[in-house]
Amino acid sequence: MAVYTEVTDEALRHFLASYALGELVAFRGIAEGVENSNYALKTEAGDFILTLYEKRVDPAELPYFLGLMDHMAARGLACPVPVKGADGEALRSLADRPAAICTFLPGVWPRRVRPEHCGPLGTALAAMHDAAGDFSGSRANTLGPSGWLPLLNRCRGGAMPAEGVFEELSTALHQVLEDWPRVLPVGQIHADLFPDNVFFLNDGKTPRVSGIIDFYFACTDLLAYDIAVCLNAWCFEADFAFNVTKARALLAGYRARRVLSQAEIEALPVLCRGAAIRFALTRLFDWANTPEGAMVTRKDPMDYVRRLRFHAAARGPDAYGL
Amino acid sequence: MAVYTEVTDEALRHFLASYALGELVAFRGIAEGVENSNYALKTEAGDFILTLYEKRVDPAELPYFLGLMDHMAARGLACPVPVKGADGEALRSLADRPAAICTFLPGVWPRRVRPEHCGPLGTALAAMHDAAGDFSGSRANTLGPSGWLPLLNRCRGGAMPAEGVFEELSTALHQVLEDWPRVLPVGQIHADLFPDNVFFLNDGKTPRVSGIIDFYFACTDLLAYDIAVCLNAWCFEADFAFNVTKARALLAGYRARRVLSQAEIEALPVLCRGAAIRFALTRLFDWANTPEGAMVTRKDPMDYVRRLRFHAAARGPDAYGL
Numbered sequence: 001m002a003v004y005t006e007v008t009d010e011a012l013r014h015f016l017a018s019y020a021l022g023e024l025v026a027f028r029g030i031a032e033g034v035e036n037s038n039y040a041l042k043t044e045a046g047d048f049i050l051t052l053y054e055k056r057v058d059p060a061e062l063p064y065f066l067g068l069m070d071h072m073a074a075r076g077l078a079c080p081v082p083v084k085g086a087d088g089e090a091l092r093s094l095a096d097r098p099a100a101i102c103t104f105l106p107g108v109w110p111r112r113v114r115p116e117h118c119g120p121l122g123t124a125l126a127a128m129h130d131a132a133g134d135f136s137g138s139r140a141n142t143l144g145p146s147g148w149l150p151l152l153n154r155c156r157g158g159a160m161p162a163e164g165v166f167e168e169l170s171t172a173l174h175q176v177l178e179d180w181p182r183v184l185p186v187g188q189i190h191a192d193l194f195p196d197n198v199f200f201l202n203d204g205k206t207p208r209v210s211g212i213i214d215f216y217f218a219c220t221d222l223l224a225y226d227i228a229v230c231l232n233a234w235c236f237e238a239d240f241a242f243n244v245t246k247a248r249a250l251l252a253g254y255r256a257r258r259v260l261s262q263a264e265i266e267a268l269p270v271l272c273r274g275a276a277i278r279f280a281l282t283r284l285f286d287w288a289n290t291p292e293g294a295m296v297t298r299k300d301p302m303d304y305v306r307r308l309r310f311h312a313a314a315r316g317p318d319a320y321g322l
Numbered sequence: 323m324a325v326y327t328e329v330t331d332e333a334l335r336h337f338l339a340s341y342a343l344g345e346l347v348a349f350r351g352i353a354e355g356v357e358n359s360n361y362a363l364k365t366e367a368g369d370f371i372l373t374l375y376e377k378r379v380d381p382a383e384l385p386y387f388l389g390l391m392d393h394m395a396a397r398g399l400a401c402p403v404p405v406k407g408a409d410g411e412a413l414r415s416l417a418d419r420p421a422a423i424c425t426f427l428p429g430v431w432p433r434r435v436r437p438e439h440c441g442p443l444g445t446a447l448a449a450m451h452d453a454a455g456d457f458s459g460s461r462a463n464t465l466g467p468s469g470w471l472p473l474l475n476r477c478r479g480g481a482m483p484a485e486g487v488f489e490e491l492s493t494a495l496h497q498v499l500e501d502w503p504r505v506l507p508v509g510q511i512h513a514d515l516f517p518d519n520v521f522f523l524n525d526g527k528t529p530r531v532s533g534i535i536d537f538y539f540a541c542t543d544l545l546a547y548d549i550a551v552c553l554n555a556w557c558f559e560a561d562f563a564f565n566v567t568k569a570r571a572l573l574a575g576y577r578a579r580r581v582l583s584q585a586e587i588e589a590l591p592v593l594c595r596g597a598a599i600r601f602a603l604t605r606l607f608d609w610a611n612t613p614e615g616a617m618v619t620r621k622d623p624m625d626y627v628r629r630l631r632f633h634a635a636a637r638g639p640d641a642y643g644l
Contacts (some may be wrong), residue, residue: 008433013524024527027430028362033349040350040362042428106364108349111330201334203345211466 001079002229005037005052007095015094019101022043035216037097040104042061050079052097057097057216058225064139065182066100068089068132068188073103075131078124078211079123080105096196105211107199113234116206118246121198122253124209125165125190125230129223129258132188141191141219143278144182148173151281158288161302169280172308181222181267192217194233224264227254231320240306243262248321265317272311272320280304326622327359327374337416340407341423343367347431348536354518357538359419362426369426371402379538379644386461387537388412388418388422390454390510397453400446400533402427412456427533429521435556438528440568443520444575446531447512447552448535451545451580454510463513464601467502470495471604480610494630498596503544511548514539516555522574546586548575550593552599553642554629562628570643587639594633594642 003178006034007015007027016024022044030038030049053062054093058103070090073081080102082090088272091100110117141147152166152173160166190197200207214260254260284300290298316318329337329349338346344366345548348435352360352371357376375384388404392412395403402424432439463469474495483490490563512519514535519536549572557568576582605623608623612620636642 006433009430009522012430023523024430025428025523026426026521029353030362031353040352043371045533072404104348106347110335111328112332143348200331200347202331202346288550 005054005095005097007052013033015092015099016043018087018092020086021083021101026225027290041101042197048083048096050097050099050101051095054094054097054251057098060099061064062098062100064137065218067137068135068218069102069215071135072131074127076138077128078094078105078209079089079128079215080211080213105199105213107201107210109196110207111195113195113246114207115243115245117200118200118234118249119253120207120209121193121199121230122210122227122232122250122255123257125226126194126214126254126257128190129187129216130260131142131227135173137188138152138220141189141217141221143191143217143282144221144225145274148274148277148281149177151285153287155281155284156269159290160302160315161287162305165195165284165305168305169277169308172273173277173311176270176277177197179270180274181270184222184224185261186220186266188218188222189221189223190215190217190225191219191221191226193226193230193261195301214293215255219226221302222267222268223258224260225275227251227260228268228275229278231268231272232275232304236307236310240303240310241281242307242319244308244319244321251295251320251322266321267309268317269314273308276304276308278313280308327376327417327419329361329374333417335634337414337421338365340409340414342407342408343370343405343423343589346376349517362500362593365425370405370420370423371426372416372423374416374421377417379420380483383461384413384420384422386459387540389459390425390457390540391537393457394450394453400427400531401450401537402533402535406615418591426534427521429523429532431518431521432529433517433550435517435568436449436529437565437567437571439517439522440571441575442522442529443552443556444549444572444577445505445579446520447515447548448576448579449631450512450534450575451509451548457510459539460542461512463511464515464545465539466541466543466603467499467596470596470599470603471499473577473607477606477610480606481612483600483606483609484627487606487623487627490627491599491606491630494595494634495599498592498599501592503585503592504530504587506544506546506586508542509545510540511543512537512539512555513541513548513551515548515552523588531541544589544593545580546582546589547593547597549582550590550597551600553590553594553625554597558629558632561626562632564641566628566641568642573642573644589642590639591636594636595630598626598630598633602630 003148026042028040035056041048042246083101084090199211201210202208280301283299349365350362356378357378361372363370405423406412429624521533523532602623605621
C-alpha cells in the first residue's frame with residue numbers, strides 16, 4: 001500500500017488539461033499496489049486510476065507495459081486501458097515522475113481465496129495469454145531464471161529468517177536451473193498474478209473475473225510459468241497445505257480456454273519450484289537488507305520455502321490434480 | 323495513510339446485506355486518514371466511504387461523532403452523512419471492529435494552501451459551528467488544556483528533537499494555562515481541521531469548499547479554539563513564516579458567517595499558543611516514544627514549537643491581520 005508522491009492541485013489541474021475528461025471531481029490516494037503511487041481519480045467523465053511511476057519502474061519500459069494493456073484491452077481483456085490525451089499520448093509527466101491515467105475496473109480482489117475463484121482465474125489467465133498472443137513488444141524477465149542466482153548471491157551474509165535457508169535455496173535453485181525447460185510456448189506473461197491483482201464480481205451465483213491489474217512485472221517468458229506463479233499464489237492455505245481442489249479448478253479453467261501441451265504439463269513441477277524460489281528470493285533479499293529493529297513488516301521468505309518443499313516432493317503433474 | 327484491517331469479501335457482502343445499497347461494485351483501501359481504516363466503496367447506489375474504527379477511537383464515543391455528522395448534514399453542512407441500514411442503525415460491526423458507511427464527498431484537499439482557500443475555509447468553519455449549534459450531544463476535549471500537562475509529563479525523559487524543548491514547552495504551557503479564557507462561546511468544534519480534512523472544488527474562478535471530513539477529534543470546547551487550530555494549520559509557510567494574508571482571509575471568511583465577539587478576538591493569541599502546544603505535544607509524545615532507528619517518519623514537534631514562538635511574540639489580535 002503506497003502513496004509516495006503528493007500531487008498539488010495546480011499540477012493536477014494542469015496535467016488533466018491534456019485530456020478530454022472534463023472537470024476534476026475527486027482525487028484520493030489508494031492504499032494498494034506497493035511499487036507506484038496510485039490515486040482514484042474521478043472526473044466528469046467517470047472513474048479512473050492515476051499512477052505515478054516510482055523509482056523501481058524503469059521509464060524506458062513503460063511503453064511496453066502500457067502498450068501491452070492497450071493491446072489486450074483492444075482484444076477484449078478486462079484490464080486497465082491507458083487513456084490517451086489530446087496529443088494521442090498515454091504516458092506523460094506529473095510531479096517529476098512518469099504518469100498515466102488508466103480506466104477504472106469494477107470488482108473486489110478476494111481477501112480469502114475460495115475454490116470457486118480458481119476456475120475463473122485460470123480462464124482469465126489463458127484469456128490474457130491469448131489476448132497478448134500477437135503483441136509485437138517484448139521484455140526480458142529480469143526476475144526470471146537468469147536473475148535468480150545473482151539475486152541469491154546478493155543475500156549472502158545478510159540476516160536469515162532461519163538456519164540453513166540460504167543453503168536450502170542454493171541447492172534447490174541449482175537443481176531448478178538444471179531441470180528448467182528449454183522449449184515451451186513463450187509469450188507475454190503477467191508474472192505477478194496474486195489475488196490482489198484480480199478483481200471479481202459476484203453478479204451470479206459464482207464469482208466472475210471483472211479485471212486483471214498491475215502489469216508492471218509483465219514480461220516475455222514461458223506461458224506455463226504464469227500458471228506456476230498462480231499455483232503458488234492461489235492454491236496454498238494459510239498453514240501452507242496445498243489445496244489440490246483449487247489447483248484442479250485453476251488448471252481446468254485455464255485448459256477450457258487454451259490448450260496446455262504435454263510438455264507444459266510435464267514441466268509444472270519444476271516451474272512451480274522456480275516460481276516459489278523467485279518469491280522466496282525477493283523476500284529474502286528484503287529480509288537480508290532490512291535494518292534490525294526497523295518497524296517495517298517484512299514478508300517472511302519461509303512462506304515460499306515451505307511451498308518449494310511441497311513442489312520438490314511432487315512426483316509429477318498429478319500432484320496438481322491433473 | 324492507513325488500511326489496518328483487511329475485510330474478506332464474504333464479510334463485506336454480509337455487512338452490506340444490512341443496507342439498501344444494491345450490489346457491490348468496487349472496494350479499495352484509501353491511503354488517507356491516519357487513525358482508522360478507510361475504504362472507497364462503490365455499489366449500485368453510488369460512491370461511499372466505509373470506515374473501520376481502530377483502537378484509538380473509543381467505541382462509546384462513536385454515537386457522538388456519527389450523531390454530530392448526521393445533525394450537521396441535516397442542517398445543510400457538506401460533511402459525510404452516516405448511512406443507516408434497514409434497521410435504522412448507522413453503526414454496526416465488521417471484521418471485529420465498529421464500522422460505518424458514510425456518503426462520499428466530491429473535492430480535493432489542497433496539497434499547497436493558497437490565500438484563496440482561506441476565506442472559504444473560514445466561512446465553512448463558521449457554518450460548521452452554526453450547524454452544530456443546537457446539537458444536544460457533548461464530548462470533553464481529551465486533547466484540550468486539561469490534557470496538556472499530563473501529556474507533557476509523559477514525554478519527560480524521552481528522546482527530544484532539540485536541546486531545551488521540554489523546558490520551553492513547559493514554561494509556555496504553564497503561561498497558557500494561566501492566561502486561558504474562561505468565558506467564551508462554547509459549542510461542537512472539529513479540533514483537527516487541517517488541509518487534508520477539507521475538500522475543495524474549483525468550478526468557478528475561485529475554490530469553493532465541497533466538504534469537511536474526519537470528525538473523530540470533534541468535541542465540545544471554545545468555538546474560537548477551532549479558529550486557532552486553523553490559523554496554525556493553514557497560515558504558516560513551509561519556512562514557518564506566518565502568512566498574514568491567509569490569516570486575514572480566514573478570519574474575514576469566518577466573520578462573514580458568524581460574529582466573533584470582542585472577547586474571542588482578544589483571546590486569539592493565547593488560543594493560538596494553546597493550539598500550537600497541543601500539536602507540539604502529541605508529536606513530542608510520538609517522538610519520545612519511537613524507538614531509535616525505526617523506519618517511521620516522525621513528524622517534527624519543532625514545526626509547532628516554531629509556530630508557538632510566533633504566537634508568543636504576538637502583541638495582540640492584530641498579529642493575525644485584524
